[in-house]
Amino acid sequence: MNPVSPLDNVRIVLSHTSHPGNIGATARAMKTMGLSKLYLVNPKRFPDSEADARASNARDILGSAQVCTHLDEAVRDTHLAAALTARPRDLPHPTLSARQAAMALVRQARQQPVALLFGRESAGLTASEISQCQLTVQIPANPAYSSLNLAAAVQIMAYELRMALDESVMHSAARLPELASLHEVEGFHRHLEQIMITSGFLDPKQPKRLMRRMRRLFARTRLEKEEVNILRGLLSAVDVRKPD
Amino acid sequence: MNPVSPLDNVRIVLSHTSHPGNIGATARAMKTMGLSKLYLVNPKRFPDSEADARASNARDILGSAQVCTHLDEAVRDTHLAAALTARPRDLPHPTLSARQAAMALVRQARQQPVALLFGRESAGLTASEISQCQLTVQIPANPAYSSLNLAAAVQIMAYELRMALDESVMHSAARLPELASLHEVEGFHRHLEQIMITSGFLDPKQPKRLMRRMRRLFARTRLEKEEVNILRGLLSAVDVRKPD
Numbered sequence: 001m002n003p004v005s006p007l008d009n010v011r012i013v014l015s016h017t018s019h020p021g022n023i024g025a026t027a028r029a030m031k032t033m034g035l036s037k038l039y040l041v042n043p044k045r046f047p048d049s050e051a052d053a054r055a056s057n058a059r060d061i062l063g064s065a066q067v068c069t070h071l072d073e074a075v076r077d078t079h080l081a082a083a084l085t086a087r088p089r090d091l092p093h094p095t096l097s098a099r100q101a102a103m104a105l106v107r108q109a110r111q112q113p114v115a116l117l118f119g120r121e122s123a124g125l126t127a128s129e130i131s132q133c134q135l136t137v138q139i140p141a142n143p144a145y146s147s148l149n150l151a152a153a154v155q156i157m158a159y160e161l162r163m164a165l166d167e168s169v170m171h172s173a174a175r176l177p178e179l180a181s182l183h184e185v186e187g188f189h190r191h192l193e194q195i196m197i198t199s200g201f202l203d204p205k206q207p208k209r210l211m212r213r214m215r216r217l218f219a220r221t222r223l224e225k226e227e228v229n230i231l232r233g234l235l236s237a238v239d240v241r242k243p244d
Numbered sequence: 245m246n247p248v249s250p251l252d253n254v255r256i257v258l259s260h261t262s263h264p265g266n267i268g269a270t271a272r273a274m275k276t277m278g279l280s281k282l283y284l285v286n287p288k289r290f291p292d293s294e295a296d297a298r299a300s301n302a303r304d305i306l307g308s309a310q311v312c313t314h315l316d317e318a319v320r321d322t323h324l325a326a327a328l329t330a331r332p333r334d335l336p337h338p339t340l341s342a343r344q345a346a347m348a349l350v351r352q353a354r355q356q357p358v359a360l361l362f363g364r365e366s367a368g369l370t371a372s373e374i375s376q377c378q379l380t381v382q383i384p385a386n387p388a389y390s391s392l393n394l395a396a397a398v399q400i401m402a403y404e405l406r407m408a409l410d411e412s413v414m415h416s417a418a419r420l421p422e423l424a425s426l427h428e429v430e431g432f433h434r435h436l437e438q439i440m441i442t443s444g445f446l447d448p449k450q451p452k453r454l455m456r457r458m459r460r461l462f463a464r465t466r467l468e469k470e471e472v473n474i475l476r477g478l479l480s481a482v483d484v485r486k487p488d
Binding site: 029234 | 273385392406410454465477
């Protein structure tokens with residue numbers, strides 16, 4: 001029995017699509033990347049011969065598409081919903097890049113259904129639609145002309161979801177080391193600072209540029225739990241007041 | 245005066261395109277990602293109203309497109325040409341993923357023109373066309389259905405080229421701190437090992453698993469020159485034999 005792919009847990013939701021060609025092209029974009037769950041909220045024309053033509057050999061995706069009258073129906077039983085937006089919104093939503101969002105979605109999709117929403121060709125998603133999502137997604141684009149075609153945006157996101165799948169398989173291998181918690185990392189930083197002061201290397205009265213540099217260094221690496229243990233062991237071992 | 249973007253040195257070459265809609269969608273895909281140089285080798289219909297319609301506000305790209313009768317004309321003065329292929333070919337070409345190829349192309353495009361070739365909708369590039377390129381590119385896709393629409397393939401590559409640009413700008417910004425040389429990093433590792441032994445934390449007779457862990461940690465971060473100086477300063481400060 002094949003294990004279910006996390007991509008089977010990722011829904012592509014198109015809201016109020018005007019051009020059936022974009023629905024067909026979306027189906028093809030999805031299938032080329034291994035996605036299959038298409039939800040259509042109030043499409044203007046569907047089914048439609050133009051959608052069929054543009055879907056090429058992905059007509060099965062159109063055939064199994066769920067047509068809904070309200071966005072609620074498409075996202076109701078998902079555990080994470082992300083909204084694609086072309087421009088920054090004045091809304092209290094964390095915004096991720098396409099790549100970051102794909103990784104977050106695939107991670108969640110290993111457990112539960114997730115949804116990725118795309119709005120109207122003309123105006124994108126409404127503020128009310130976005131408010132039903134936990135995060136917004138932006139595809140990095142030319143600031144002078146960022147107007148991607150709807151199906152082209154789906155293609156990029158579908159591609160990044162597939163790439164994230166490979167990534168997350170790599171990173172979820174059972175043998176991957178456990179990362180230290182933020183609390184543990186903070187404990188290490190404090191210990192390091194104390195040793196820097198005790199050893200006379202850092203003058204606590206001077207600005208703490210040195211500590212900022214060290215924090216920056218270790219922030220880049222994402223310390224593992226065992227590494228923090230080793231580093232703190234070393235700090236304890238060298239913790240002897242200077243015998244002067 | 246704006247500096248020239250490496251993306252201005254990247255040509256998108258479409259060979260023998262059948263559907264003018266794909267040419268228009270390619271222009272839009274290019275412009276959304278900041279690409280502008282379009283070359284058309286023997287397009288079936290061009291210019292064409294369908295191309296204009298699908299280009300949306302990227303019609304300027306169509307207006308400045310170079311139409312050629314032979315592929316030679318499009319790639320003649322480029323320094324790196326990459327051919328998109330859907331399936332592995334029995335040809336002596338190195339094959340890169342979309343992401344890898346984008347990075348290689350942008351790197352080269354900082355100096356000289358480069359080209360990325362896309363073949364016919366039906367059959368892709370011919371063996372003879374591919375043989376004029378230095379490398380082939382594959383977009384990771386669903387093995388059961390990898391047939392991306394032509395303009396969708398251009399969109400993914402254009403997106404990866406833009407992402408590679410950010411990547412390479414990030415890594416080449418003038419103000420970026422100078423990385424430590426391998427020699428300096430090695431000096432730090434030796435110093436660290438010496439302190440680990442002097443402090444009694446590491447038994448030199450035991451297997452050096454601890455040092456391997458430390459090397460792995462710092463290999464992940466790519467130490468900067470100044471960071472190595474700080475770390476070695478700290479190691480010197482704590483370098484006092486245990487008093488007993």
